[in-house]
Amino acid sequence: MFEVIKFSKKSKARLGIIKTFHGEIKTPAFVPVATKGTIKALPQIFFKEIGIQLAFVNTYHLVNHPGAEIIDKAGGIHKYANLNLPLMSDSGGFQVFSLAQKKRVKLRNDEETILVKIEEDRVVFRSNFNNKELEFTPEKSIDYQIKIGADLVMAFDECITYPTTYDYAKKATQRTHSWLLRCLDYFSKNKKNYQYIYGIIQGSVFEDLRKESAKFVINQPVDGIAVGGVSVGESKEEMRLAVNWISDYLPKDKPVHLLGVGRIDDIIDLVVYGIDTFDCSEPTRIARTGWLYQINDENNLKDFLTIIDIEKNIYKENFEKVDQKCNCYVCQNFTKAYLHHLFKEKEILASVLATYHNLYLMERFFEKIREEIANDKL
RNA sequence: CCAGGGGUGGCGGAGCGGUCAAACGCACCUGGCUGUAAACCAGGCGCCCUUCGUGGCUGCGCAGGUUCGAAUCCUGCCCCCUGGA
Numbered sequence: 207m208f209e210v211i212k213f214s215k216k217s218k219a220r221l222g223i224i225k226t227f228h229g230e231i232k233t234p235a236f237v238p239v240a241t242k243g244t245i246k247a248l249p250q251i252f253f254k255e256i257g258i259q260l261a262f263v264n265t266y267h268l269v270n271h272p273g274a275e276i277i278d279k280a281g282g283i284h285k286y287a288n289l290n291l292p293l294m295s296d297s298g299g300f301q302v303f304s305l306a307q308k309k310r311v312k313l314r315n316d317e318e319t320i321l322v323k324i325e326e327d328r329v330v331f332r333s334n335f336n337n338k339e340l341e342f343t344p345e346k347s348i349d350y351q352i353k354i355g356a357d358l359v360m361a362f363d364e365c366i367t368y369p370t371t372y373d374y375a376k377k378a379t380q381r382t383h384s385w386l387l388r389c390l391d392y393f394s395k396n397k398k399n400y401q402y403i404y405g406i407i408q409g410s411v412f413e414d415l416r417k418e419s420a421k422f423v424i425n426q427p428v429d430g431i432a433v434g435g436v437s438v439g440e441s442k443e444e445m446r447l448a449v450n451w452i453s454d455y456l457p458k459d460k461p462v463h464l465l466g467v468g469r470i471d472d473i474i475d476l477v478v479y480g481i482d483t484f485d486c487s488e489p490t491r492i493a494r495t496g497w498l499y500q501i502n503d504e505n506n507l508k509d510f511l512t513i514i515d516i517e518k519n520i521y522k523e524n525f526e527k528v529d530q531k532c533n534c535y536v537c538q539n540f541t542k543a544y545l546h547h548l549f550k551e552k553e554i555l556a557s558v559l560a561t562y563h564n565l566y567l568m569e570r571f572f573e574k575i576r577e578e579i580a581n582d583k584l
Numbered sequence: 585c586c587a588g589g590g591g592u593g594g595c596g597g598a599g600c601g602g603u604c605a606a607a608c609g610c611a612c613c614u615g616g617c618u619g620u621a622a623a624c625c626a627g628g629c630g631c632c633c634u635u636c637g638u639g640g641c642u643g644c645g646c647a648g649g650u651u652c653g654a655a656u657c658c659u660g661c662c663c664c665c666u667g668g669a
Contacts, residue, residue: 241620262619300619321621334621365619406619437618465619472618487620494623495616557623
Protein backbone atom coordinates (compact mmCIF):
# COMPACT_ATOMS: atom_id res chain seq x y z
CA MET A 207 0.00 0.00 0.00
CA PHE A 208 2.91 2.31 0.73
CA GLU A 209 6.39 2.27 -0.60
CA VAL A 210 9.28 4.61 -0.07
CA ILE A 211 11.08 5.37 -3.30
CA LYS A 212 13.85 7.39 -1.83
CA PHE A 213 15.04 8.52 1.55
CA SER A 214 16.69 11.91 1.67
CA LYS A 215 20.33 11.84 2.61
CA LYS A 216 19.89 15.10 4.42
CA SER A 217 16.91 14.40 6.67
CA LYS A 218 14.17 11.92 7.50
CA ALA A 219 12.17 13.22 4.57
CA ARG A 220 11.25 10.63 2.00
CA LEU A 221 9.71 10.26 -1.43
CA GLY A 222 7.01 7.67 -1.51
CA ILE A 223 3.94 6.35 -3.17
CA ILE A 224 0.65 5.42 -1.57
CA LYS A 225 -1.34 2.96 -3.64
CA THR A 226 -5.08 2.96 -3.21
CA PHE A 227 -7.98 1.47 -5.12
CA HIS A 228 -8.84 4.92 -6.45
CA GLY A 229 -5.36 5.91 -7.49
CA GLU A 230 -1.78 6.42 -6.51
CA ILE A 231 -0.39 9.31 -4.52
CA LYS A 232 3.11 10.64 -4.84
CA THR A 233 4.34 11.76 -1.45
CA PRO A 234 4.97 14.12 0.19
CA ALA A 235 1.51 15.27 -0.81
CA PHE A 236 -0.96 17.91 0.12
CA VAL A 237 -4.49 16.82 0.96
CA PRO A 238 -7.08 19.50 0.25
CA VAL A 239 -10.00 19.47 2.63
CA ALA A 240 -13.41 18.51 1.28
CA THR A 241 -15.24 18.34 4.59
CA LYS A 242 -18.76 17.88 3.36
CA GLY A 243 -17.84 16.03 0.22
CA THR A 244 -16.75 19.08 -1.71
CA ILE A 245 -13.59 21.11 -1.88
CA LYS A 246 -15.50 24.28 -1.25
CA ALA A 247 -15.98 26.36 -4.39
CA LEU A 248 -14.05 23.98 -6.62
CA PRO A 249 -15.78 21.84 -9.26
CA GLN A 250 -14.39 18.33 -9.53
CA ILE A 251 -13.51 18.83 -13.19
CA PHE A 252 -10.59 21.03 -12.12
CA PHE A 253 -8.95 18.56 -9.75
CA LYS A 254 -6.85 16.90 -12.40
CA GLU A 255 -5.44 20.02 -14.02
CA ILE A 256 -4.58 21.43 -10.60
CA GLY A 257 -2.83 18.21 -9.73
CA ILE A 258 -4.86 17.30 -6.67
CA GLN A 259 -3.97 13.74 -5.74
CA LEU A 260 -6.37 13.07 -2.90
CA ALA A 261 -8.84 14.84 -0.65
CA PHE A 262 -10.02 14.77 2.92
CA VAL A 263 -13.68 14.33 3.90
CA ASN A 264 -15.17 14.56 7.34
CA THR A 265 -17.25 11.90 9.05
CA TYR A 266 -18.90 14.20 11.57
CA HIS A 267 -20.21 16.53 8.91
CA LEU A 268 -21.24 13.81 6.49
CA VAL A 269 -23.02 11.87 9.21
CA ASN A 270 -25.02 14.97 10.02
CA HIS A 271 -25.71 15.64 6.36
CA PRO A 272 -26.62 13.71 4.34
CA GLY A 273 -26.03 10.73 6.65
CA ALA A 274 -23.70 7.78 6.21
CA GLU A 275 -26.56 5.54 5.08
CA ILE A 276 -27.39 7.81 2.16
CA ILE A 277 -23.79 7.82 1.01
CA ASP A 278 -23.68 4.06 1.42
CA LYS A 279 -26.83 3.68 -0.66
CA ALA A 280 -25.34 5.94 -3.31
CA GLY A 281 -22.44 3.54 -3.59
CA GLY A 282 -19.93 5.36 -1.42
CA ILE A 283 -18.56 8.88 -1.27
CA HIS A 284 -16.53 8.58 -4.46
CA LYS A 285 -19.61 7.89 -6.50
CA TYR A 286 -21.99 10.01 -4.46
CA ALA A 287 -19.85 13.13 -4.73
CA ASN A 288 -18.14 12.31 -8.00
CA LEU A 289 -14.80 12.43 -6.22
CA ASN A 290 -12.74 10.23 -8.50
CA LEU A 291 -9.57 10.23 -6.51
CA PRO A 292 -8.19 8.65 -3.35
CA LEU A 293 -9.93 9.97 -0.26
CA MET A 294 -9.11 10.16 3.41
CA SER A 295 -11.85 10.50 5.96
CA ASP A 296 -11.45 12.09 9.33
CA SER A 297 -13.06 10.27 12.21
CA GLY A 298 -14.83 13.11 14.00
CA GLY A 299 -11.98 13.27 16.48
CA PHE A 300 -11.14 16.81 15.55
CA GLN A 301 -14.70 17.92 16.28
CA VAL A 302 -14.18 16.66 19.82
CA PHE A 303 -11.69 19.50 19.95
CA SER A 304 -13.15 22.17 17.69
CA LEU A 305 -16.68 21.95 19.01
CA ALA A 306 -15.54 21.53 22.61
CA GLN A 307 -13.62 24.77 22.21
CA LYS A 308 -16.91 26.57 21.89
CA LYS A 309 -18.14 24.56 24.87
CA ARG A 310 -21.59 26.07 25.13
CA VAL A 311 -23.95 27.44 22.61
CA LYS A 312 -27.14 29.37 23.16
CA LEU A 313 -30.35 27.81 22.04
CA ARG A 314 -33.31 29.75 20.75
CA ASN A 315 -35.00 29.67 24.13
CA ASP A 316 -31.87 31.24 25.57
CA GLU A 317 -30.79 28.09 27.35
CA GLU A 318 -27.23 26.99 26.95
CA THR A 319 -26.19 23.57 25.87
CA ILE A 320 -22.92 21.74 25.71
CA LEU A 321 -21.73 20.81 22.25
CA VAL A 322 -19.42 18.00 23.24
CA LYS A 323 -19.37 15.62 26.16
CA ILE A 324 -16.36 13.35 26.37
CA GLU A 325 -16.86 10.11 28.25
CA GLU A 326 -14.54 7.19 28.75
CA ASP A 327 -16.10 5.04 26.07
CA ARG A 328 -17.78 7.57 23.81
CA VAL A 329 -18.32 11.19 22.83
CA VAL A 330 -21.73 12.78 22.73
CA PHE A 331 -22.09 15.70 20.37
CA ARG A 332 -24.90 18.13 20.49
CA SER A 333 -25.14 18.56 16.77
CA ASN A 334 -24.52 22.10 15.73
CA PHE A 335 -26.54 21.46 12.61
CA ASN A 336 -29.85 20.21 13.95
CA ASN A 337 -29.33 20.30 17.70
CA LYS A 338 -29.87 16.58 18.12
CA GLU A 339 -27.65 14.40 20.24
CA LEU A 340 -25.16 12.45 18.23
CA GLU A 341 -23.13 9.71 19.80
CA PHE A 342 -19.72 8.78 18.48
CA THR A 343 -18.04 5.64 19.74
CA PRO A 344 -14.92 4.21 18.12
CA GLU A 345 -17.10 1.53 16.53
CA LYS A 346 -19.64 4.03 15.26
CA SER A 347 -17.01 6.31 13.80
CA ILE A 348 -15.45 3.41 11.94
CA ASP A 349 -18.82 2.10 10.87
CA TYR A 350 -19.69 5.49 9.44
CA GLN A 351 -16.34 5.70 7.71
CA ILE A 352 -16.76 2.27 6.21
CA LYS A 353 -20.13 3.33 4.86
CA ILE A 354 -18.76 6.61 3.58
CA GLY A 355 -16.11 4.53 1.89
CA ALA A 356 -12.97 6.64 1.85
CA ASP A 357 -9.79 4.77 0.97
CA LEU A 358 -7.88 5.87 4.02
CA VAL A 359 -9.79 6.13 7.27
CA MET A 360 -8.76 7.59 10.59
CA ALA A 361 -9.15 5.94 13.95
CA PHE A 362 -11.44 7.81 16.33
CA ASP A 363 -9.31 9.90 18.66
CA GLU A 364 -9.58 12.76 21.05
CA CYS A 365 -7.84 15.83 19.75
CA ILE A 366 -6.73 17.36 23.03
CA THR A 367 -7.36 21.03 23.58
CA TYR A 368 -4.51 23.43 24.20
CA PRO A 369 -3.44 24.40 26.73
CA THR A 370 -4.04 21.35 28.87
CA THR A 371 -2.58 19.76 31.94
CA TYR A 372 -0.17 16.87 31.89
CA ASP A 373 -2.61 14.71 33.81
CA TYR A 374 -5.46 15.39 31.43
CA ALA A 375 -3.28 14.87 28.38
CA LYS A 376 -2.12 11.54 29.76
CA LYS A 377 -5.65 10.39 30.47
CA ALA A 378 -6.93 11.55 27.09
CA THR A 379 -4.05 9.94 25.23
CA GLN A 380 -4.65 6.64 26.96
CA ARG A 381 -8.31 6.95 26.07
CA THR A 382 -7.35 7.50 22.43
CA HIS A 383 -5.22 4.37 22.62
CA SER A 384 -8.00 2.21 23.97
CA TRP A 385 -10.29 3.64 21.32
CA LEU A 386 -7.72 2.71 18.69
CA LEU A 387 -7.92 -0.95 19.72
CA ARG A 388 -11.68 -0.85 19.40
CA CYS A 389 -11.43 0.89 16.03
CA LEU A 390 -9.01 -1.70 14.70
CA ASP A 391 -11.15 -4.57 15.93
CA TYR A 392 -14.27 -3.20 14.31
CA PHE A 393 -12.45 -2.14 11.18
CA SER A 394 -10.83 -5.52 10.56
CA LYS A 395 -14.19 -7.26 10.75
CA ASN A 396 -16.24 -4.84 8.69
CA LYS A 397 -14.06 -2.84 6.33
CA LYS A 398 -14.49 -2.62 2.61
CA ASN A 399 -11.74 -4.57 0.91
CA TYR A 400 -9.96 -1.50 -0.42
CA GLN A 401 -9.90 0.45 2.84
CA TYR A 402 -6.91 1.18 5.05
CA ILE A 403 -6.81 2.61 8.53
CA TYR A 404 -4.50 5.09 10.23
CA GLY A 405 -3.88 5.13 13.97
CA ILE A 406 -3.42 8.54 15.54
CA ILE A 407 -0.63 9.64 17.84
CA GLN A 408 -1.63 12.13 20.54
CA GLY A 409 0.20 13.26 23.67
CA SER A 410 -0.27 17.01 23.47
CA VAL A 411 2.93 18.99 24.12
CA PHE A 412 4.51 16.47 26.47
CA GLU A 413 7.54 14.58 25.28
CA ASP A 414 7.06 11.36 27.19
CA LEU A 415 3.38 11.20 26.28
CA ARG A 416 4.14 11.79 22.60
CA LYS A 417 6.78 9.08 22.56
CA GLU A 418 4.64 6.69 24.51
CA SER A 419 1.78 7.34 22.13
CA ALA A 420 3.99 6.85 19.09
CA LYS A 421 5.25 3.51 20.40
CA PHE A 422 1.75 2.37 21.18
CA VAL A 423 0.24 3.28 17.83
CA ILE A 424 3.12 1.94 15.81
CA ASN A 425 2.84 -1.43 17.49
CA GLN A 426 -0.76 -1.87 16.43
CA PRO A 427 -1.80 -3.43 13.13
CA VAL A 428 -2.45 -0.09 11.49
CA ASP A 429 -1.88 0.65 7.81
CA GLY A 430 -0.75 4.18 8.38
CA ILE A 431 0.27 6.53 11.15
CA ALA A 432 -1.27 9.91 11.75
CA VAL A 433 -0.03 12.60 14.05
CA GLY A 434 -2.80 14.60 15.67
CA GLY A 435 -3.32 17.17 18.35
CA VAL A 436 -1.10 19.62 16.59
CA SER A 437 -1.92 23.13 15.31
CA VAL A 438 -4.47 23.56 18.06
CA GLY A 439 -3.06 26.79 19.44
CA GLU A 440 0.39 25.75 20.61
CA SER A 441 3.51 27.63 19.53
CA LYS A 442 5.41 26.75 16.40
CA GLU A 443 8.26 25.47 18.55
CA GLU A 444 5.94 23.16 20.42
CA MET A 445 4.49 21.91 17.16
CA ARG A 446 7.91 21.12 15.76
CA LEU A 447 8.96 19.40 18.94
CA ALA A 448 5.82 17.29 19.03
CA VAL A 449 6.67 15.88 15.61
CA ASN A 450 10.40 15.73 16.17
CA TRP A 451 10.01 13.69 19.36
CA ILE A 452 8.21 10.91 17.56
CA SER A 453 10.11 11.04 14.30
CA ASP A 454 12.54 8.29 15.27
CA TYR A 455 9.69 5.89 15.94
CA LEU A 456 7.94 6.36 12.61
CA PRO A 457 7.91 3.21 10.48
CA LYS A 458 9.56 3.28 7.07
CA ASP A 459 7.02 1.03 5.44
CA LYS A 460 3.88 2.88 6.41
CA PRO A 461 2.61 6.29 5.33
CA VAL A 462 2.66 9.06 7.90
CA HIS A 463 0.01 11.73 7.88
CA LEU A 464 0.13 15.00 9.79
CA LEU A 465 -3.35 16.13 10.67
CA GLY A 466 -4.29 19.76 10.19
CA VAL A 467 -1.01 21.32 9.22
CA GLY A 468 -0.75 23.27 6.03
CA ARG A 469 1.02 26.53 6.60
CA ILE A 470 3.97 26.86 4.26
CA ASP A 471 6.66 27.27 6.90
CA ASP A 472 5.23 24.47 9.02
CA ILE A 473 5.22 22.07 6.09
CA ILE A 474 8.83 22.84 5.26
CA ASP A 475 9.90 22.36 8.84
CA LEU A 476 7.93 19.19 9.43
CA VAL A 477 8.33 17.26 6.19
CA VAL A 478 11.93 16.62 7.21
CA TYR A 479 10.74 14.47 10.10
CA GLY A 480 9.23 11.98 7.69
CA ILE A 481 5.73 13.29 7.15
CA ASP A 482 4.21 12.03 3.91
CA THR A 483 0.86 13.77 3.73
CA PHE A 484 -0.59 16.99 5.12
CA ASP A 485 -4.24 17.93 5.16
CA CYS A 486 -5.29 21.47 5.88
CA SER A 487 -8.26 23.72 5.37
CA GLU A 488 -6.12 26.80 5.18
CA PRO A 489 -5.36 27.15 1.45
CA THR A 490 -9.01 26.83 0.53
CA ARG A 491 -10.30 28.85 3.45
CA ILE A 492 -7.98 31.81 3.03
CA ALA A 493 -8.77 31.69 -0.68
CA ARG A 494 -12.40 32.37 0.11
CA THR A 495 -11.44 35.28 2.32
CA GLY A 496 -9.20 36.94 -0.21
CA TRP A 497 -5.72 35.73 0.57
CA LEU A 498 -3.85 34.42 -2.41
CA TYR A 499 -0.59 32.57 -2.56
CA GLN A 500 2.01 34.16 -4.73
CA ILE A 501 5.25 32.67 -5.93
CA ASN A 502 8.00 34.62 -4.32
CA ASP A 503 11.22 32.79 -5.14
CA GLU A 504 10.68 29.67 -7.16
CA ASN A 505 14.24 28.54 -6.60
CA ASN A 506 14.11 28.81 -2.86
CA LEU A 507 11.77 26.49 -1.03
CA LYS A 508 11.84 28.55 2.16
CA ASP A 509 10.73 31.58 0.22
CA PHE A 510 8.66 29.80 -2.37
CA LEU A 511 5.28 31.26 -1.49
CA THR A 512 4.01 34.42 0.12
CA ILE A 513 0.48 35.63 0.62
CA ILE A 514 -1.22 38.72 -0.75
CA ASP A 515 -4.54 40.20 0.34
CA ILE A 516 -6.29 40.79 -2.95
CA GLU A 517 -8.94 42.99 -1.32
CA LYS A 518 -6.41 45.71 -0.58
CA ASN A 519 -6.94 48.89 -2.50
CA ILE A 520 -3.52 48.72 -4.12
CA TYR A 521 -4.90 46.04 -6.44
CA LYS A 522 -7.86 48.06 -7.64
CA GLU A 523 -6.05 49.22 -10.73
CA ASN A 524 -3.42 46.53 -10.92
CA PHE A 525 -3.90 45.02 -14.36
CA GLU A 526 -1.12 42.50 -14.02
CA LYS A 527 -1.81 38.80 -13.91
CA VAL A 528 -2.57 37.53 -10.43
CA ASP A 529 0.83 35.91 -10.28
CA GLN A 530 3.39 36.53 -13.03
CA LYS A 531 5.18 33.27 -12.35
CA CYS A 532 2.14 31.05 -11.98
CA ASN A 533 0.87 29.06 -14.94
CA CYS A 534 -2.57 28.29 -13.63
CA TYR A 535 -5.82 29.00 -15.41
CA VAL A 536 -6.49 31.97 -13.14
CA CYS A 537 -3.13 33.58 -13.65
CA GLN A 538 -3.23 33.00 -17.37
CA ASN A 539 -6.54 34.73 -17.77
CA PHE A 540 -7.31 37.23 -15.03
CA THR A 541 -5.81 40.36 -13.53
CA LYS A 542 -5.43 41.31 -9.90
CA ALA A 543 -7.82 44.19 -10.49
CA TYR A 544 -10.53 41.81 -11.65
CA LEU A 545 -10.00 39.42 -8.76
CA HIS A 546 -10.05 42.41 -6.43
CA HIS A 547 -13.35 43.47 -7.90
CA LEU A 548 -14.87 39.99 -7.63
CA PHE A 549 -13.93 39.84 -3.97
CA LYS A 550 -15.18 43.31 -3.18
CA GLU A 551 -18.48 42.45 -4.78
CA LYS A 552 -18.58 39.05 -3.09
CA GLU A 553 -19.06 37.34 -6.41
CA ILE A 554 -19.06 33.56 -6.17
CA LEU A 555 -16.45 33.34 -8.90
CA ALA A 556 -13.98 35.02 -6.54
CA SER A 557 -14.00 31.95 -4.32
CA VAL A 558 -13.77 29.61 -7.26
CA LEU A 559 -10.80 31.31 -8.87
CA ALA A 560 -8.97 31.91 -5.60
CA THR A 561 -9.42 28.32 -4.50
CA TYR A 562 -8.25 27.06 -7.85
CA HIS A 563 -5.19 29.26 -7.70
CA ASN A 564 -4.22 28.51 -4.11
CA LEU A 565 -4.49 24.78 -4.57
CA TYR A 566 -2.60 25.00 -7.83
CA LEU A 567 0.30 26.71 -6.11
CA MET A 568 0.07 24.35 -3.16
CA GLU A 569 0.56 21.47 -5.59
CA ARG A 570 3.51 23.23 -7.21
CA PHE A 571 4.93 23.77 -3.75
CA PHE A 572 4.72 20.06 -3.01
CA GLU A 573 6.27 19.27 -6.38
CA LYS A 574 9.14 21.46 -5.32
CA ILE A 575 9.38 19.60 -2.02
CA ARG A 576 9.54 16.27 -3.85
CA GLU A 577 12.18 17.65 -6.15
CA GLU A 578 14.28 18.84 -3.22
CA ILE A 579 14.05 15.46 -1.55
CA ALA A 580 14.99 13.76 -4.80
CA ASN A 581 18.07 15.97 -4.90
CA ASP A 582 18.85 15.48 -1.21
CA LYS A 583 18.43 19.19 -0.63
CA LEU A 584 15.76 18.74 1.98
C1' C B 585 -51.97 77.53 -5.24
C1' C B 586 -54.47 73.91 -1.63
C1' A B 587 -54.00 69.31 1.47
C1' G B 588 -50.79 65.75 3.57
C1' G B 589 -45.85 63.66 4.42
C1' G B 590 -40.69 64.54 4.92
C1' G B 591 -35.46 66.69 5.34
C1' U B 592 -30.49 62.59 10.66
C1' G B 593 -23.36 60.78 9.88
C1' G B 594 -20.48 58.29 2.73
C1' C B 595 -25.53 55.81 1.59
C1' G B 596 -30.18 53.58 3.44
C1' G B 597 -32.68 54.15 7.88
C1' A B 598 -34.02 54.31 13.60
C1' G B 599 -34.65 57.93 17.30
C1' C B 600 -39.07 62.11 18.46
C1' G B 601 -37.10 66.54 25.52
C1' G B 602 -31.91 64.20 29.16
C1' U B 603 -28.97 57.56 29.49
C1' C B 604 -27.40 60.52 21.63
C1' A B 605 -21.48 61.27 18.66
C1' A B 606 -26.79 59.24 17.63
C1' A B 607 -29.73 51.94 17.00
C1' C B 608 -29.47 48.72 12.79
C1' G B 609 -27.93 47.60 7.74
C1' C B 610 -24.64 48.75 3.67
C1' A B 611 -20.06 50.78 2.22
C1' C B 612 -15.19 51.71 3.94
C1' C B 613 -10.60 50.64 7.02
C1' U B 614 -7.56 47.11 10.30
C1' G B 615 -6.65 42.55 11.96
C1' G B 616 -7.43 37.20 11.86
C1' C B 617 -8.09 32.33 9.38
C1' U B 618 -3.44 25.32 10.36
C1' G B 619 -7.68 17.12 10.97
C1' U B 620 -13.62 23.86 8.06
C1' A B 621 -20.32 25.35 12.80
C1' A B 622 -15.93 29.55 8.08
C1' A B 623 -18.68 32.67 0.25
C1' C B 624 -16.38 33.62 7.44
C1' C B 625 -15.00 36.03 12.18
C1' A B 626 -13.26 40.21 15.36
C1' G B 627 -12.45 45.40 15.91
C1' G B 628 -12.78 50.42 14.02
C1' C B 629 -15.58 53.95 11.40
C1' G B 630 -17.49 63.21 13.04
C1' C B 631 -12.99 66.15 14.43
C1' C B 632 -9.05 66.90 18.24
C1' C B 633 -5.48 65.30 21.97
C1' U B 634 2.91 63.46 23.69
C1' U B 635 -2.47 62.45 28.80
C1' C B 636 -7.14 57.67 24.54
C1' G B 637 -10.53 59.33 28.93
C1' U B 638 -17.34 58.73 33.16
C1' G B 639 -11.48 63.93 28.01
C1' G B 640 -12.40 68.43 24.66
C1' C B 641 -14.90 70.39 20.34
C1' U B 642 -18.51 70.34 16.50
C1' G B 643 -23.16 67.97 15.13
C1' C B 644 -29.27 65.66 13.09
C1' G B 645 -31.81 71.26 6.06
C1' C B 646 -30.90 76.95 7.44
C1' A B 647 -31.84 80.97 11.06
C1' G B 648 -33.90 82.18 15.54
C1' G B 649 -36.61 80.86 20.11
C1' U B 650 -38.59 77.95 24.56
C1' U B 651 -36.03 74.94 28.35
C1' C B 652 -31.47 73.56 33.62
C1' G B 653 -31.14 70.51 29.03
C1' A B 654 -33.32 70.06 21.97
C1' A B 655 -31.99 65.57 16.53
C1' U B 656 -36.49 65.57 19.45
C1' C B 657 -40.99 71.38 21.25
C1' C B 658 -42.19 76.52 18.85
C1' U B 659 -41.56 80.43 14.78
C1' G B 660 -39.77 81.87 10.04
C1' C B 661 -37.24 80.47 5.67
C1' C B 662 -35.27 76.89 1.95
C1' C B 663 -35.76 72.17 -0.36
C1' C B 664 -38.06 67.23 -1.52
C1' C B 665 -42.25 63.64 -2.11
C1' U B 666 -47.61 62.29 -2.70
C1' G B 667 -52.61 63.70 -3.91
C1' G B 668 -55.84 67.75 -5.69
C1' A B 669 -57.04 72.31 -8.58
